[in-house]
Amino acid sequence: MLSYSFLQHYWWFLISLLGGLLTFLLTVQGGQSLIFTLGKDKSHRFLIVNALGRKWEFTYTTLVTFGGAFFASFPLFYSTSFGGAYWVWMLILLCFVIQAVAYEYMSKPGNTWGKKTYEIFLFLNGLLGTFLIGAAVATFFTGSEFTVNKANIASMITNSETGFVISQWANPLHGLEALFDVRNWLLGFAVFFLARTNANLFFINRIEDQSLVDKARKSLIYNAVPFLVFFLSFLIWILVGKGFSVDPATGAVSLVQYKYLMNLVEMPIVAILFLLGVVFVLFGIGRGIFAKSSTCGIWASGVGTVLTVTTLLLVAGYNNTPYYPSSVGDMSSSLTISNSSSSPFTLMAMSIVSILIPFVLAYIFYAWRALEKKKFRKEDLKEDGHVY
Amino acid sequence: MELLNSPLLDWSRAQFALTAMYHWLFVPLTLGLGLIMSIMETIYVKTGDEKWKKTAKFWMNLFGVNFAIGVATGLILEFEFGTNWSNYSWLVGDIFGAPLAIEGVLAFFMEATFISIMFFGWVRVSKKMHLASTWLTVTGATLSALWILVANSWMQYPTGTEFNPDTFRVEMNDFWAVALSPFAIAKFFHTVLSSWVLGAAFVCGISGWYLAKKRNVVFAKQSFKVGSVVGLVAILLTVFSGDFSAYMAAQKQPMKLAxxxxxxxxxxxxxxxxxxxxxxxxxxxxxxxxxxxxxxxxxxxxxxxxxxxxxxxxxxxxxxxxGGYIQENGEVALSFAEKQARGKIAREALLAYQTAVKDGKKADVEKYKTQLQNNYKYFGYSYFNSPEDTIPRIPEVYWSFHIMIYIGGYLILFFLLATFYSFKDKLDGKKWFLSLSVWTIPLVYICSESGWMVTELGRQPWAIQDILPLKAAVSALSSYAVMITFFLFLILFTALLIAEIRIMLNQIKKGPEAE
Structure with missing residues (x-):
């Protein structure tokens, strides 16, 4: 029988992996944020939109599954963060709602609001969606203002200030206060520029149009450099700064110098994978910029993105670290993988279902291959019969 | 700070209802039209007749327009459990989250993956592979419905679970009891079958319009035939599944039936x-x-x-x-006052249990745990002050139910006639019937929405039947915040709905020859 702790660690690993995959798939959003710069020419924009339009569902589905898996495995996070940091999550949701319809509607006659409106929807989704997700994830390291008291649900005092609600957000800005912390901005911009970097690499790999590929290579430099600056700034800040730590014996939460750095040191496999991830991303970017004939930078960068983000989230949740720290009072409301998870029975039931994940990945791989045998050319896209 | 007052609850309910009702405009068409276009493509692959390919592609195009907005509203719905029903998310996350996660892993990815092949793969994969992808897209969509309906059914009839006083939440102890509860089975079949009815009415209505205009006659007759058969079979089965749903409501939610x-x-x-x-x-x-x-x-x-x-x-x-009457299980029904008293005992026992655990008083721990377990099934009644609080709004539930029944009855007659006329090839001279088929489209939507209103309004005031009332399930937010997001969603969804309808009308006017 698997232990409760193992199941909690397993599910945090799956959540982290989903986070890593989602960040890689934000390539679609990164590409959307480039439609007005790389796609000034009409035929270029057509190619960009159609290349991305065949992938948007994957990002969307991963986001939905990420939410569902979080709800299922760590419901206290779901109730605390979503019910508390209301404005941040609502803004993220709005960004994604406008994306879902944009591809399907933009080129269809009778779309009411005009093609430009849907292009702006895509651009906004690319710009705000990536930044806000990055900033929201940064709070996993920088903390949020909330308290949790499970006994509230049985409180006999009704209509009081605390009421029946278990998770209370302590800041009236309900999540927007995260914008007052520079570190959240740093990760927000890092994710934004990473998505654009990967999008440029994706265009280089998938599109058969030399002038567009040349533009993407140039754009790659302008996005990869800021990505590295923002990402390294965030990384250094959290590694050398104070991090949130839980005393496994008492459950007390405190701020400990070099906590996240020590997590890497104390989890060498995670550290190695993290470093490998960073190297892969750098290698992918390097191939894209310097090897003019190479088109495979996206694969290295993609694998690197998944590895880096997954391990970064493991650092946030493993090794007696609260993955969603509360910066209020004695910080005892902080969420850890042990105090916020579902019951052993539910985690076990879902773990059995998760055995099917490789099968799911296999048919995604098949579908991807089937549609991507050839690079995108304007003529081929029209032949396919469903164009945006 | 404004908490748990009536405006907050009202706006939270309004926002969730708005999202759910918009979402439910698109989901049944996805399920119903998905089945019909899959049948059409199957005929194409079997016969090799290009006309059927054209027919399937036409409906697929409309499917795509509808699918996109369904996905958009679905995303909001999933996250609103957390954003607006924070307490609910914790209390039932252990049960509700699992079907949602399974839905994501098994159904959404199937749908998302194979829909790409369905739309873009006509020349990139073989005929059979394309057909398989179309069926898998529809299967994925139907499986999505299954898991969310399992979760919803558990809210109506909590089973396979127990309350854990240490974690202050309900925990699953029997996955299959949750997944295969009679409520879930009844709801799944009733919902999916009624969605097929909606898809069939949609196809017949649009085909009827073409026939009335004497346009694309062969295509329209082919479509009408498939639509009428699917509609007839589905509506008859919907009646049976509806009967089972009513039976389940009588057993477990007598207030809803009343x-x-x-x-x-x-x-x-x-x-x-x-x-x-x-x-x-x-x-x-x-x-x-x-x-x-x-x-x-x-x-x-x-x-x-x-x-x-x-x-x-x-x-x-x-x-x-x-109370005082004998129930089906032979037990005497408790009055509201008795349920309220027992609910209060459960809540007090829960708090006393916590204190006893803290103080290390083992005897008290056991005593309060037993007290809680014995009274837990009435836990939610402790939140109410008067019996009126437990009554749903009667006119809304009454009219939703009766409108559903009236239109459902009409649909049986409609599909009987539709099948008869289309198979006897007598549609050409029946202008009145072709007009009727067009008007059936809005009617079937009203019927479908009414069905959901019966389910959800009839459940009020409960988030979880007898366990958690809505007022104890809501998030601690300002009512103004929820009001703002309500209007944001209202404007956005309405704008997108207008676009969707206009795109569809445009595609329909152009006809299948545009494919």
Whole structure:
């Protein structure tokens, strides 16, 4: 029988992996944020939109599954963060709602609001969606203002200030206060520029149009450099700064110098994978910029993105670290993988279902291959019969 | 700070209802049209007749337009469980989250992956692979419906779970009891079958328009034929699944059944109202005012529907509040006051249990745990002050139910005629029927939305039946914040709906030759 702790660690690993995959798939959003710069020419924009339009569902589905898996495995996070940091999550949701319809509607006659409106929807989704997700994830390291008291649900005092609600957000800005912390901005911009970097690499790999590929290579430099600056700034800040730590014996939460750095040191496999991830991303970017004939930078960068983000989230949740720290009072409301998870029975039931994940990945791989045998050319896209 | 007051609850409910009702405009068409276009493509692959390919592609195009907006509204719905129903998310996350996660892993990815092949793979994969992808897209969509309906059914009939006083939440102890509860089975079949009815009515309506205009006659007749058969089979099966749903409501949610019929005072062998004029002067369950000015009913039909026994006692709202009648399981029904008292005992025991654990008093721990377990099934009643709080809004539930029944009855006749006329090739001369088929489209949407309104409004005031009322499930937010997001979603969804309808009308005007 698997232990409760193992199941909690397993599910945090799956959540982290989903986070890593989602960040890689934000390539679609990164590409959307480039439609007005790389796609000034009409035929270029057509190619960009159609290349991305065949992938948007994957990002969307991963986001939905990420939410569902979080709800299922760590419901206290779901109730605390979503019910508390209301404005941040609502803004993220709005960004994604406008994306879902944009591809399907933009080129269809009778779309009411005009093609430009849907292009702006895509651009906004690319710009705000990536930044806000990055900033929201940064709070996993920088903390949020909330308290949790499970006994509230049985409180006999009704209509009081605390009421029946278990998770209370302590800041009236309900999540927007995260914008007052520079570190959240740093990760927000890092994710934004990473998505654009990967999008440029994706265009280089998938599109058969030399002038567009040349533009993407140039754009790659302008996005990869800021990505590295923002990402390294965030990384250094959290590694050398104070991090949130839980005393496994008492459950007390405190701020400990070099906590996240020590997590890497104390989890060498995670550290190695993290470093490998960073190297892969750098290698992918390097191939894209310097090897003019190479088109495979996206694969290295993609694998690197998944590895880096997954391990970064493991650092946030493993090794007696609260993955969603509360910066209020004695910080005892902080969420850890042990105090916020579902019951052993539910985690076990879902773990059995998760055995099917490789099968799911296999048919995604098949579908991807089937549609991507050839690079995108304007003529081929029209032949396919469903164009945006 | 404003918490748990009525405006917050009202706006939170309004926002969730808005999202759910918009979402439910698109989901049934995805399920119904998905089935029909899959059948059409199957005929194409079997016969090699290009006309069927064109027909399937036309409907697929409309499917795509509808699918996109369904996905958008679905995303919001999933996250609103957390954003607006924070307490609910914690209390039931252990049960509710699991189907949602399984839905994501097994159904959404299937849908998302194979829909790409369905739309873009006509020349990139073989005919058979394409057909398989179309069926897998529809299967994925249907499986999505299954898991979310499992979760919803658990809210109506909590089973396979127990309350854990250490974690202050309900925890699953029997996955299959949750996944295969009779409520879930009834709801799944009723929902999916009624979605097929909606898809069939949509196809028949649009095909009828072409035939009335004498345009694309072969395509329209082909489509009408498939639509009418699917519609007829589905509506007949929907009736059976609806009967089972009503039976389950009678067993587990008698208040909902009473509200559906506006039944205040129960009797043995209660009749089912066919037509009635509700009395607007009726304000309270115990004001003595007759709830109807006039009513025409089928004798004993409600008893038969709810209990499969013509002479069974069907409790009315007053009976449920006053208790004292013998239930199906042989137990005497408790009154509201008794349930409230036992709910309070459960809540006090929960708090006392916590104190006992902290103080290390083992005897007290056991005592309060037992007390909690014995009274837990009435836990939610402790949050109410008066019996009126437990009654759903009768007019809304009553009319939703009856509108659903009226239109459902009409649909049986419509699909009988549609099948007869299309297979006898007599549609050409039936202009009145072709017009009727067009008007059936809005009617079937009203029927579908009414069905959901019965389910959800009839469940009020509960988030989880008898365990968690909505007022204890809501997030601690300002009502203004929720009001702002409500209007944001209202404007956005409406704008997108207008675009969707106009795109569809445009595609329909252009016809299948545009493919």
């Amino acid at each position: 509200a559906m019929e506006g039944l205040y005072q129960g009797h043995k062998g209660e009749g089912l109202i066919v037509m009635a004029l509700p009395n607007p002067a009726k304000k309270s369950y115990n004001d003595g005012v007759d709830p109807f000015i006039f009513k025409l009913e089928i004798p004993k039909a409600l008893a038969a529907l709810g209990y499969h026994d013509f002479d069974a006692f069907v409790p009315g709202i007053t009976d449920i509040i006053k």
